[in-house]
Each structure stands twice: as structure tokens, then as C-alpha cells.
Amino acid sequence: MRRNSNIFAKIDWLVVLIYLLLVFAGWINIYAAVYDDSHHSIFDVSQKYGKQMIWIIAAFVIGFVILLIDYRFFSITSVLIYAGMMLLLAAVLLFGKEVNGARSWFEIGSIRLQPSEFAKLATTLMVARVLSKPNFIIHKFKNLIHLGIILVIPMMLILLQNDTGSALVYSSFVLVFYREGLTGWVLVIGVLTIALFIASLLFAPIYVIIFLVTSFLLVFIKMAFHKKKAINYSILIVLSAAILVAVNHYLKLGYNSYLLITIPVALFTPFYLYAFLRKKVKAALWIVLIFWGAVGVNYSVDYVFNEVLEQHHRKRINDLLGIESDLQGWGYNVNQSKIAIGSGGFAGKGFLKGTQTKFNFVPEQSTDFIFCTVGEEWGFLGSLFVIFLFVGLLIKIIQIAERQRSTYARVYAYGVFAIFLFHFTINIGMTIGILPVIGIPLPFFSYGGSSLWVFTIFIFILLNMDAHRFELIN
Amino acid sequence: MQKYSNRKFVIGAIAIIIGIVYLSRLFWVQVVDSTYKLNSEKNSIRREEQFSARGLVFDRNGELIVHNMAVYDLMIVPRQVSQFDTVELCQTIGIDIPFLRKQISKARRHSMFKSYKIVHQIPDTVYAVLQEKLYKYPGFFVQARTLRKYPYNVAANVLGYVSEVPDRIVKRDNYYKSGDYIGFSGIERSYEEVLRGKKGVQFNLIDVHNRKKGSYANGKYDTIPQIGGNLVSSIDIELQQYGELLLKDKIGSIVAIEPSSGEILALVTAPTYSPSDMVGRLRSENYPILIRDPLKPLFNRATMAQYPPGSTFKMLTGLIGLQEKVLTPSQHYSCYGGYFSKARPIACHHHRPSLDLAEALQMSCNAYFCHVFRNFMEKPGFANPDSALTRWLKHVHSFGFGTHLGTDLESELKGILPSVESYNRIYNGSWNALTLLSLSIGQGEIAITPLQLANYTAAIANRGFYYTPHIIKDIDGNGPIDRFKERKYTTIDSAYFEDVIKGMYLAVNGGWGNGGTASIAQINGIDFNGKTGTAQNPHGENHSIFVGFAPLTNPKIAIAVIVENAGYGSTWAAPIASLMAEKFLTDTVKRKSLEERVVNKNLLDRGEKEQ
Numbered sequence A: 001m002r003r004n005s006n007i008f009a010k011i012d013w014l015v016v017l018i019y020l021l022l023v024f025a026g027w028i029n030i031y032a033a034v035y036d037d038s039h040h041s042i043f044d045v046s047q048k049y050g051k052q053m054i055w056i057i058a059a060f061v062i063g064f065v066i067l068l069i070d071y072r073f074f075s076i077t078s079v080l081i082y083a084g085m086m087l088l089l090a091a092v093l094l095f096g097k098e099v100n101g102a103r104s105w106f107e108i109g110s111i112r113l114q115p116s117e118f119a120k121l122a123t124t125l126m127v128a129r130v131l132s133k134p135n136f137i138i139h140k141f142k143n144l145i146h147l148g149i150i151l152v153i154p155m156m157l158i159l160l161q162n163d164t165g166s167a168l169v170y171s172s173f174v175l176v177f178y179r180e181g182l183t184g185w186v187l188v189i190g191v192l193t194i195a196l197f198i199a200s201l202l203f204a205p206i207y208v209i210i211f212l213v214t215s216f217l218l219v220f221i222k223m224a225f226h227k228k229k230a231i232n233y234s235i236l237i238v239l240s241a242a243i244l245v246a247v248n249h250y251l252k253l254g255y256n257s258y259l260l261i262t263i264p265v266a267l268f269t270p271f272y273l274y275a276f277l278r279k280k281v282k283a284a285l286w287i288v289l290i291f292w293g294a295v296g297v298n299y300s301v302d303y304v305f306n307e308v309l310e311q312h313h314r315k316r317i318n319d320l321l322g323i324e325s326d327l328q329g330w331g332y333n334v335n336q337s338k339i340a341i342g343s344g345g346f347a348g349k350g351f352l353k354g355t356q357t358k359f360n361f362v363p364e365q366s367t368d369f370i371f372c373t374v375g376e377e378w379g380f381l382g383s384l385f386v387i388f389l390f391v392g393l394l395i396k397i398i399q400i401a402e403r404q405r406s407t408y409a410r411v412y413a414y415g416v417f418a419i420f421l422f423h424f425t426i427n428i429g430m431t432i433g434i435l436p437v438i439g440i441p442l443p444f445f446s447y448g449g450s451s452l453w454v455f456t457i458f459i460f461i462l463l464n465m466d467a468h469r470f471e472l473i474n
Numbered sequence B: 001m002q003k004y005s006n007r008k009f010v011i012g013a014i015a016i017i018i019g020i021v022y023l024s025r026l027f028w029v030q031v032v033d034s035t036y037k038l039n040s041e042k043n044s045i046r047r048e049e050q051f052s053a054r055g056l057v058f059d060r061n062g063e064l065i066v067h068n069m070a071v072y073d074l075m076i077v078p079r080q081v082s083q084f085d086t087v088e089l090c091q092t093i094g095i096d097i098p099f100l101r102k103q104i105s106k107a108r109r110h111s112m113f114k115s116y117k118i119v120h121q122i123p124d125t126v127y128a129v130l131q132e133k134l135y136k137y138p139g140f141f142v143q144a145r146t147l148r149k150y151p152y153n154v155a156a157n158v159l160g161y162v163s164e165v166p167d168r169i170v171k172r173d174n175y176y177k178s179g180d181y182i183g184f185s186g187i188e189r190s191y192e193e194v195l196r197g198k199k200g201v202q203f204n205l206i207d208v209h210n211r212k213k214g215s216y217a218n219g220k221y222d223t224i225p226q227i228g229g230n231l232v233s234s235i236d237i238e239l240q241q242y243g244e245l246l247l248k249d250k251i252g253s254i255v256a257i258e259p260s261s262g263e264i265l266a267l268v269t270a271p272t273y274s275p276s277d278m279v280g281r282l283r284s285e286n287y288p289i290l291i292r293d294p295l296k297p298l299f300n301r302a303t304m305a306q307y308p309p310g311s312t313f314k315m316l317t318g319l320i321g322l323q324e325k326v327l328t329p330s331q332h333y334s335c336y337g338g339y340f341s342k343a344r345p346i347a348c349h350h351h352r353p354s355l356d357l358a359e360a361l362q363m364s365c366n367a368y369f370c371h372v373f374r375n376f377m378e379k380p381g382f383a384n385p386d387s388a389l390t391r392w393l394k395h396v397h398s399f400g401f402g403t404h405l406g407t408d409l410e411s412e413l414k415g416i417l418p419s420v421e422s423y424n425r426i427y428n429g430s431w432n433a434l435t436l437l438s439l440s441i442g443q444g445e446i447a448i449t450p451l452q453l454a455n456y457t458a459a460i461a462n463r464g465f466y467y468t469p470h471i472i473k474d475i476d477g478n479g480p481i482d483r484f485k486e487r488k489y490t491t492i493d494s495a496y497f498e499d500v501i502k503g504m505y506l507a508v509n510g511g512w513g514n515g516g517t518a519s520i521a522q523i524n525g526i527d528f529n530g531k532t533g534t535a536q537n538p539h540g541e542n543h544s545i546f547v548g549f550a551p552l553t554n555p556k557i558a559i560a561v562i563v564e565n566a567g568y569g570s571t572w573a574a575p576i577a578s579l580m581a582e583k584f585l586t587d588t589v590k591r592k593s594l595e596e597r598v599v600n601k602n603l604l605d606r607g608e609k610e611q
């Protein structure tokens, strides 16, 4: 008992407060999203908001119980939890129930559970466990492979469930690895790849090439100031251009070959001269890799887009980019979402006064698109409040992470951070129309027991570890 | 690991930058850029129900008797209503401003988001004008509906009417929404599910000018309305019309059945009303008048009025006697002005003193059937009067008396039959054949509906069986309801019927001079067989009753007529039945003077005088 009272004295109550505010705000917005004149009571358990209330109560119980668990339990059982969860993910493929085209649910009586939600938690614990091994050096190829496998297993299993959104969440662990020492280039390359992918869809390839070459020149300039041996790379550039032309020719891509040659050469010449004169260029390998990587992305876009992505993903991306005006499916959703949020104005239309989110046809109204209701009924002020809470929570998690004495706890905390950041970014980004529609929930807001419980567990394990940070030493 | 500690700033910056980017975007979308606010107005989604036209109804000869005409309901979605010119709107549709205000506030109370009907059944001429101006009234829209139309304007009691669905049904059945229409009586009610079809729902995008921009989500959530099924009624609409003409200014009913199928050829109640008086807005004017009318035109006498069958019941008394072997057709009983027992003497009118069964029916001798009844009740086979009465009731029931026939007509009453228990109660257990004697001639504790009487006649015409009477012979090409195809046998062997029918033949065709009580019903060239009856009426003049069928073999029509306060069966009921049979069988009525006499007779004042 003594230890229990101790923990309540030591937990970070500010995080608990943010948590409660988010959960409560989520609940009343689900009420508003599903609200129908004929069913008034927010406690009506036949309605989504009534069910959410039950789940919230259950989440509180779960959170409380987690605080009582010995802090060492999580690190000791990480491997076991991870293995068990992966088995569940495999099992759901075989015995699960298909809902909206994704076979990712277990149905036990009237309760539906989504193992993929819980897999995030298991993976985070597992990653923390592996990274906190003594003398673990992240740059070692073997270790990277090890980490890669931990992530790829759940990703593959979830992709097989046809739930791309939940699979993409695992890419957010890059941030954790970055914090633990992985080179910053992974972030740059990640951002560049995404930017390129989008740019290639949007613009004619020639503009993309121009953009590529220019941005890549900027990198080159920076390097040229510090590095030597620029001379060798003039050869590489010419060679690149030549191969580019050859590819263009044999694959019948139909670009003007002169352009392909002259643009890189012409643009590079002065800087090559400059680098040559200073004889400082050294990291030419990087430059070439980036160059070819970028060209590769540019040319693979069509292939990935048309062959790898499924129809509904293509549609969502197209909608986002405004390429096809699709008022039927996702595009309509996003459009309506933007309209709903936009129509909220500065102060919003008021609680339950929203008109745009009042129809029940979009199943995502109370789940993935719940932020629309916030935007419409509470306006910019409401959006500001919610974003402020989320960013506040994220910063708070970093603060907690950094004050941990054990690597395990720090990595776990950054894992929580990364997953929350990903959900927050993707979900709100899609409702306000700046990211493609990827169906993942907004933590604590979206309707659904599984996701609420998992995010609750994430936070409360973090609080538990944080409360015992002086005891938990690596 | 402290060496990477500074990376927390990069990571924190990512979170903050995303927060700032999102907030700027939100600020742009929500505060600066007004296109989304306009868009929001342009993008209202309106749920419109697509009503399917109700099914049509044809008569047995393929005449269209019920069809549809288009009208328009003005609807609003209160949330979408903004400033508009109330005066102009009211002028256009011809309503006053306080009414409009009242309706709008009703709609607001109902729901801010759901559509609500504020003006009902705007005729298409008004709609044409309104449609042009509708863009000025955001939040208002028009929903097309159909109203019933009746080319013959008769048979209101059969066809029934359609009206707005009452709240209690909305609560019970989620197919209906407040403001929908539902068949409320007659076949509109009993065949509601066939006639209504299935309504569809359309979600439409509406722009700021209250115009449809297209369907929401390309119609993904829409459902297509299904047109209601058509019905073919067994009614002969011209016969029905003729029946209503004959009962003009009278109170009573006519029910005609085709014995070989149970199809109802005519089901007339009088007084009645015109079905088009109950359509649309007219109903709210006419309904209160009709409901207050002391003659109860809304009361369907053909299925709900209950009368003692009187002498028309004598065939059954005779049949039971024959079946139970307490009577042979040649059995003679003498009658000297009645049947005199200590308990209750039953008088008879003047006729030849000694008669056999057929003659007793021809001349409607009361004494004869008292004898038959008493012989039955006191038959040695029965242990006590209880078991005798039980057996008697079994026979009577088998003709469809004292029970719901199970027709497809709504609100059919079952009539009244005595029971062993009721007699035990009334007479403290001490009763016998003499106590019940009046049952033998269709008086006393017995009451039947005109429909039951016609069915009974059909059973006699069929020599021992009937089909459950019904008004719809075909549902959307699939024939009638299955149970109407089943023969229902009476407990009387068919061989016994001929002797009774002979009596009915003689009653009509035996000649006035020979004591035929229904000679007035005789039709040239047609073997019309019938029996008069008189139901005692303690409140006024007796009710005139007649049952009959024609022709003798392969009967085509069985008919029962009851005219209230009209005296003897032969005076009014018999000629009406006869004219109906003639009309049905020959298509033209040759006895114009009889027809004229019947049509012009007003019997309405007779009942009231004595009340």
C-alpha cells in the first residue's frame, strides 16, 4: 500500500490533466458528431457516445491498474508481450472479422478489439528493450537489421490485414532511432523522398528534375565549402547525365535528351569549378547517391503509384493533390471535412450546432474525421485548444523522456512520442487537407475502445516509469 | 548516450513546427479564407424521401377504380431557412401569415435539421408558380406526393382512404415517418403493404439558392422507390354504383358474392359518402361533418351492422332438421296462425294450413320451423338441451355465423350467437327448446352482419360450401391471398340443399296467388331464388331483409339486402336484390318502373320518427 500511495505522489499530474482534457473533449465531440434530435442523452449506451463513455470508464480503470504494476514488469516482459502480440496479429488474419474491408478485428461477444492498435505498444516496448541492451550501437549494420525486423514484422502483418494506415505508423520509429544516434540524414532523406514523391505526381518530370538538381546543388555548395577532391565528381556528373539519357532512350520515356544532359552539366559547372579550385570536396559519394536516389524516385513514382498502391490509396493521394476532382469517395470526404472546419470560423458554430457534420453517412465522422466536428462547432479557438493540448503533451513527453535515467525508459518515452506525433500529424493533416487520407485515429478523440485503451496504456506506462525513474537505472 | 541529447531540440522542433503549420492552415481555412464558409452554404445535404406511387386498383372487369394524381407538399429544414419574403410566399400558396409562422415554429420544435412538412398537398397549378420562386426561400423545398383519384366515385366503404400516418404508428413501425401517408381504412388499409410499394431516399446537395446541385456521393446512399403493386378487386364497379343508387336515401346494405369463388361483387352501405371527399385537404373539411352525421355514413353497415336474420334463417333451421334426421322434405305441419306453446306463442301470418318444407319456405311459415327446431332440440340422441344447443351452434357456425369470416375487409364484426353459458346465466340453468324457440325463425339472441348473410346465401347456392368472401381477387398478378382459394364446407350434406332451394325458388317464382312471399323479386327469364325476412326493430319500423341467388344451377350471384326501417322483406329488400341480380346477370334492367320506384323512395325519415 505504501508504494501505491507513493506513486500517486510522484506521477506527473500535468500529463494526467492533459490526458483527461483530451479524453473529455473527444467524448463531447463524438456526441456532437453523432448527435441526432431523437436521441438526446449523452449516456445512451445504444449510441456511439454512450459506448465511448463506457470505454472511457474502462480506460480509467486500465490506467489505474497500470500505475499499480511494478515498473520492472514492462522491461522484463517486453519480448514476451511482443511475441504474443505478433501471434495475435497473425491470428486475426485467420480468425478475425472483416470490417470496412480491413480484416483487423477480433469479435468477442459485442466487443470488438483491434490487435493492430495493441501491436504498437508491444513494438514500442520491444524497441526499447533492444535499444537499451548494453553497448548497443545503432549504426552497426547487424543492429540496424535487428531493429528493422522488429518493425517489419508488425508492418507486414498489418499490411496483410489491409490496414495501410496502421502499418505506416511504424515508420515513426525513425525519430526514436534518430534520438538514439542514427544519422540525421535519415530524416533529410525521409522528407526529401516524400517531397519528391508528391512533386513527381504533381508536376511534369522536367520540373522535378530542375527542382532536384537545384536543391541538390545547394547541398553540393554547402559541402564544397568543407570538402575537397571535387575533380573526381565532375566525371560522375557527366556519367550520370549519360546514363540518364540512355535510360530515357531505352525505356522510351520520351524526354528531351539534350535537356537531360545540359541541365545538370550547365548547372554544375560553376560549382564544380569552384570546388575544383578550393580542392575541398570529399563526400562525393553522398552526392551521387542522392542524385541517383532522387532520379530513381522520380522515375519510380509512376510505377509505385500505378502498380504498388491500391486504387483507394491512389484516389486519396490524387484527391489531396487536387489532380482528379473526385466528389464521390475520399475526395468528397476531405472536401466536406475542409468545408466543415472552414465553416466553423473563428469561434465556431457552437456545441451541437454544426450542420456539416450532422449527417451520419460518413462512417469516419466520429472516428477518423472527428476533428471536423471540433473545427466546425468550436471554430479556430477550439482547434487552437486541441492542437495546443497535443503539442503540449508531446513536449511534455520529450521532457519526461530526457529526464529518464535508463535507456529503456527514454527509448520507450520517445516511442510514445513518435507514435502520438504520427497519429496527430496524419489525422489532423488529413482532415485539414494537407496530407493524404490515411485512416488512423486521433488519440483520445476518435470513437473506438481499442485505440482509446492503447493510448491510455501508453501514457500510463510512461507515468509509471517516470514515477520510478530514480529506481529504474540502466 | 548524452552525446545525442541535443537532438531533443530537433525532435521538439518537429512537433512545434507541425503544430504551427497546422494552426496557420487552420487560421487560414477558418478565419481568413471565406470560400469555405460559402462552400458550407452551398453544400447542404438534404435528405429527400422519394415516394413511390401507390398501386392502382381495377375492378373485376378491368375498369380502373383507383388511381393517383400528383400534389406537392411544401417542406422546410429550419436550420437552412434564412430571411425571406413571407407575404409573397403566403400569397403564392394561398395561406395566411400566422399559419405559416405557426407551422415554421412547429417545424423548429420538431427538429432543426430534419425536414418537416409545413403546407400539405399543394395542387399542381399552384406548384407550377411556386417552383419558379422557390429559389427565394432557402430551406424550403417541395416534395411530390400522390393523392388518390376515383373515376367512379363510389365504394368508399370498400376502397377506404389514405391519410397521414398517426403518431402511434410512427412510433411502432419505423417504415413511416411523421407526415407520411398510410392506408387508413378499406382495402387501402388491408392491402397497405402491397399498395404503398417502397419509398426511396435521395440525398441531394443543395446550393445557397436552394437548388439541387446533384446527388450526394453520387447516389451511394440513395435507395430507389419501388412502385406499389396493383390490385384487382372482385367488385363490379357498375354493380356497386347501381347498388349505391338503389340505396339512395335509405339506410342499409347490399352484399353480393360470386358463390363459385367467394368474390364480393358489390358491398354497398348506405348512407355513404363519396371517396373523393376524403382525399387530401378535402378530408379535413369533410371528415368532421361525416363523423357527426347521425346517420353514420362512415359506419360500414355491410360488415359491421348486426341484425337478427329473421325468416332468412329458416333455410338453416330446415337444413339442420334434415341433416339431423328430424325432418323429411315431405313432412307436413299444420299452422293455424302460429305456434302456441305455454312459454311464448309465436304468431304466423295467414296461409294454407298444411305445408311441406318447400311450401313452408315459400310462404315463410313460422310454426313449421318451430316444430322443426323443437324436434331437433328434443331429439332422443341429446342428453340435455345443452348438448342439443351445442350441436345446433356447430351447424350455425359452419355457415360463417357468429365468427369473423376472415375476409380482407377491415373491421368485420362477428355477429351474435347465443351460447350455452349465456342461457344458463339468463335462465338460471332452466331452459329448454321452447325457451329458445324464436331462434328457429331468426329472432331472439341472434344477430348477423349483411356480409355473413350473403355468405350464408352463397353457401346455400353452392349446396354446402363457401369460399371466404374477399374483395381483392388479384394482388399484383399473383392471384388472391391463398386462404381465399380454400373451400369451407358446412356441416350439412349437399343432398339436403335441393329441398330448401326449392322453397326459395317457390318463394320467388311460385306465384303471388300461391302464397309466394317474394314474387316481387321475380325476374323474367332468370331463375332467381330467394327468401324474405323481417328483423324486428324495437326502435322503429322493422328492417326489411332479403337473401337470394341466381340462377338455379351454377349460381353466379348470391345476394343479401337489408334495408332498415323498411318493413317487410318483400317491400324493399326483395325488389332491390332482384334489381341487383338482374343488373349483374343481364347488364340492363328492364323493370324500369320498379327501379324508379326504388330509387325515388326515401326511407330516411322512418327511423328517426320513432326514436
Ligand SMILES: [Zn+2]
Binding pocket: B335, B336, B337, B338, B348, B349, B351, B364, B365, B366, B367, B368
Ligand atoms: Zn304458418
